[in-house]
Amino acid sequence: MDALKKDMIRIQELTGTAYTKTGALLALGDGGQMSPQALQRSLETTLLNFEKATLELRQLCEQYSPGVGGYGRRPILPPLEVAGKVEWLGSDWLRITLNTLLPHCRYASPLWLTDTIVRLLDDFQTRGNRLPFFRQALLVIDEYGPIQNRHIFDQDNKGWKAVSNAIKGRLIPDDDQFSLGVALIATPASECRCQISLLNMADAADFFAVRNGDYSLD
Numbered sequence: 001m002d003a004l005k006k007d008m009i010r011i012q013e014l015t016g017t018a019y020t021k022t023g024a025l026l027a028l029g030d031g032g033q034m035s036p037q038a039l040q041r042s043l044e045t046t047l048l049n050f051e052k053a054t055l056e057l058r059q060l061c062e063q064y065s066p067g068v069g070g071y072g073r074r075p076i077l078p079p080l081e082v083a084g085k086v087e088w089l090g091s092d093w094l095r096i097t098l099n100t101l102l103p104h105c106r107y108a109s110p111l112w113l114t115d116t117i118v119r120l121l122d123d124f125q126t127r128g129n130r131l132p133f134f135r136q137a138l139l140v141i142d143e144y145g146p147i148q149n150r151h152i153f154d155q156d157n158k159g160w161k162a163v164s165n166a167i168k169g170r171l172i173p174d175d176d177q178f179s180l181g182v183a184l185i186a187t188p189a190s191e192c193r194c195q196i197s198l199l200n201m202a203d204a205a206d207f208f209a210v211r212n213g214d215y216s217l218d
Contacts, residue, residue, distance in 0.1 A: 007060055010056070010060075011057060011060065014052070014053035014056055014057065015053055017049060017053070018046075018049040018050045018052075018053045021045060021046045021049045021050075022046055025042060025043070025046060044105070047110075048111070051110065051111040051112050052111060054112065083098070083099065083116050083119075083120065084096060084097050084098040084099055084100075084116070084120055085097050085120065086120050086121060086123075086124035086129075087124075088129075089197060089199075089217065090217040092132075092199065092200065092203065093197055093198065093199040093203065093207065094131070094132055094171070094197070094198045094199070095195060095196065095197050095198075096117060096120060096121075096163075096195075096196040096197075096198075097193060097194070097195050097196070098113075098116070098117075098193065098194040098196065099192070099193050100192060100193070100194060101143050101145055101192050101193075101194055102141070102143060102158040102159050102160055102194060103158070103159045104157060104158070104159070105157065105158060105159030105161075105162075109159060109161045109162045109165055110159040110162045111162070113159055113162035113163070113166075114162040114163075114165045114166045115166075117162070117163060117166035117167070117196075118166050121166070121167075121170070121171075131170070131171060132171060132198070133170075133171060133172070134171065134172055134198065134199070134200050134201075135172075135173065135179070136178070136179060136180075136181075136200065136201040136202075137171070137172045137179065137180055137181070137198055137199065137200060137201060138180075138181045138182075138183065138198070138199050138200070138201045138203070138204050138207070139163065139164060139167075139180055139181065139182045139183070139196070139197070139198055140183045140185070140195075140196070140197040140198075140199075140207065141160050141163060141182070141183070141184050141185070141194065141195075141196050142185050142186070142187055142194070142195045142196075142197070142211075143184075143185075143186045143187070143192075143193075143194050144186075144187045144188075144189035144191070144192065144193045144194070144195065145186075145188075145189055145191065145192035145193070146188065146189065146190060146192075147188070155184045158184070160182070160184060163196055164180060164182070167198065168180075171198060172198075181201055181204075
């Protein structure tokens with residue numbers, strides 16, 4: 001079986017598996033009963049399967065992206081500008097800005113968010129920028145936006161773990177409690193965005209002094 005046919009069969013398998021996971025949800029339309037907790041778990045399980053299918057389809061799209069002499073094998077595509085950006089904050093702190101708020105997540109970490117951050121870091125590095133590596137780091141996730149745009153307020157229901165999953169082993173040794181501290185905060189703003197800052201744990205006081213306007217990085 002040639003590679004193209006094998007990959008097309010894989011696409012059918014992925015989309016078929018994702019579709020069959022909607023069966024439990026369809027049963028509700030026929031009078032089935034399900035507790036709110038079970039419904040949430042079923043929805044996230046369904047979402048997880050579709051995300052897995054989407055991510056693998058994305059990889060296949062890149063693998064078969066036309067290049068010189070036919071199908072190319074490009075390792076990455078530059079992320080859409082709407083996804084976000086990576087930049088240095090001063091000389092020692094890394095900032096990832098996402099043009100969206102954290103997604104709702106109770107039972108499974110959102111794969112698309114991990115994948116998006118990985119791609120943003122790949123693109124940042126491909127453009128000649130260095131990436132830091134912190135032995136003990138502080139991860140600060142600051143969500144900006146108006147109150148009416150927020151649908152989830154409990155921090156444990158937000159998909160912030162997708163961020164630590166994207167950076168462990170690459171920017172930090174692991175995301176255990178001795179390697180990574182996490183701060184989840186929110187700031188009122190007219191437009192929605194999520195600023196993710198990564199810094200040395202020893203710089204925590206300086207970072208929050210800058211955030212509070214006590215002094216600037218200039």
